[in-house]
Amino acid sequence: MCVVLVVEDEPMLRMLAVEMLEDAGHSVVEFGTAAQAIAYCDEPDHEIGVVLTDINMPGDLDGLDVARHVRATRPETAIVVTSGRYNAMPCDIRPAVTFLSKPWTSDRLLGAIGDC
Secondary structure (H helix, E strand, O other): OOEEEEEOOOHHHHHHHHHHHHHOOOEEEEEOOHHHHHHHHOOOOOOOOEEEEEOOOOOOOOHHHHHHHHHHHOOOOEEEEEEOOOOOOOHHHOOOEEEEEOOOOHHHHHHHHOOO
8 A cells, every 4th residue: 555645625525535545555645735735745755656636726726737746756656637527638647647537436546546
């Protein structure tokens, strides 16, 4: 199992994802904004196996910014992007990103995260 960084602005969805991931044995770090997640990723001593980020977020940065930043600074880190509004990923961050449409089930979430 690994450390999963969950970036979701909706508190109930974030809490649900964290619970599902922890129940599966993963360690979880959670944030409600893209800016907080990017700042966390910039700390070199933070281990991150997978980033799970929603696309739509409040503020100047969104989940796609998180995905691009992680891809640029931590290329070994897996990225799962989730949304209920989009059906596919923008071309500039594919194919190394998994897209998970909302609403997701525990099985679909854990399948997208994998074993890290």
